[in-house]
Amino acid sequence: EVQLVESGGGLVQPGGSLRLSCAASGFTFSSYSMNWVRQAPGKGLEWIAYMSSTGNSIFYADSVKGRFTISRDSATNSLYLQMNSLRAEDAALYYCARGLTGSGWDAVAFDIWGQGTMVTVS
Amino acid sequence: QSALTQPASVSGSLGQSITISCTGTSSDLGGYDFVSWYQQHPGKAPKLMIYDVTNRPSGVSDRFSGSKSGNTASLTISGLQAEDEADYFCSSYTSSSTYVFGAGTKVTVL
Numbered sequence: 001e002v003q004l005v006e007s008g009g010g011l012v013q014p015g016g017s018l019r020l021s022c023a024a025s026g027f028t029f030s031s032y033s034m035n036w037v038r039q040a041p042g043k044g045l046e047w048i049a050y051m052s053s054t055g056n057s058i059f060y061a062d063s064v065k066g067r068f069t070i071s072r073d074s075a076t077n078s079l080y081l082q083m084n085s086l087r088a089e090d091a092a093l094y095y096c097a098r099g100l101t102g103s104g105w106d107a108v109a110f111d112i113w114g115q116g117t118m119v120t121v122s
Numbered sequence: 123q124s125a126l127t128q129p130a131s132v133s134g135s136l137g138q139s140i141t142i143s144c145t146g147t148s149s150d151l152g153g154y155d156f157v158s159w160y161q162q163h164p165g166k167a168p169k170l171m172i173y174d175v176t177n178r179p180s181g182v183s184d185r186f187s188g189s190k191s192g193n194t195a196s197l198t199i200s201g202l203q204a205e206d207e208a209d210y211f212c213s214s215y216t217s218s219s220t221y222v223f224g225a226g227t228k229v230t231v232l
Contacts, residue, residue: 108156109158
């Protein structure tokens with residue numbers, strides 16, 4: 001079964017740090033781009049970071065650039081999100097999502113999602 | 123990057139068809155065909171329903187269809203069923219190599 005399982009969320013003070021993990025299984029992790037998407041309580045979805053299958057291309061949303069770092073480890077089929085200088089507005093459910101390879105791009109959409117891990121900043 | 127514009131809510135009766143619009147700019151939705159739609163039931167993760175404007179992933183009902191004209195994309199749900207009641211989000215790739223979502227549309231089945 002294709003699956004993504006996030007972990008590492010919790011309560012952190014403003015200005016603090018947290019590292020999220022996403023364990024992938026059921027597919028060849030090294031062949032897919034990966035993303036982090038978050039959703040504040042009762043709000044919509046916000047894409048925050050992308051990493052290509054090789055790790056050579058990385059993009060961030062302006063809202064987290066310079067504070068968050070996406071990384072991956074193909075040896076352990078894991079995706080990470082290091083979050084520093086956390087703010088109240090970073091509080092959300094954080095999803096990892098697999099990029100769907102399509103016409104000319106390796107993330108035309110997000111086809112597999114985890115169940116999310118909650119981050120509270122207070 | 124501003125969010126794509128979606129109606130807050132759309133409703134329809136069982137068996138009817140409804141259409142959800144999603145409006146962006148030439149820097150995102152209007153400039154790329156990497157437009158996708160997601161269904162989210164309360165407390166659940168989003169589910170991909172449409173990608174590349176019109177394509178359905180395997181397993182998604184053919185009652186769901188997508189289209190795009192200019193800076194506006196649309197998701198149509200035909201033969202509305204009770205299980206279609208959910209939030210729906212559109213998304214697009216952007217010229218900044220980022221992605222933007224709409225604020226979401228709550229679909230109510232009457």
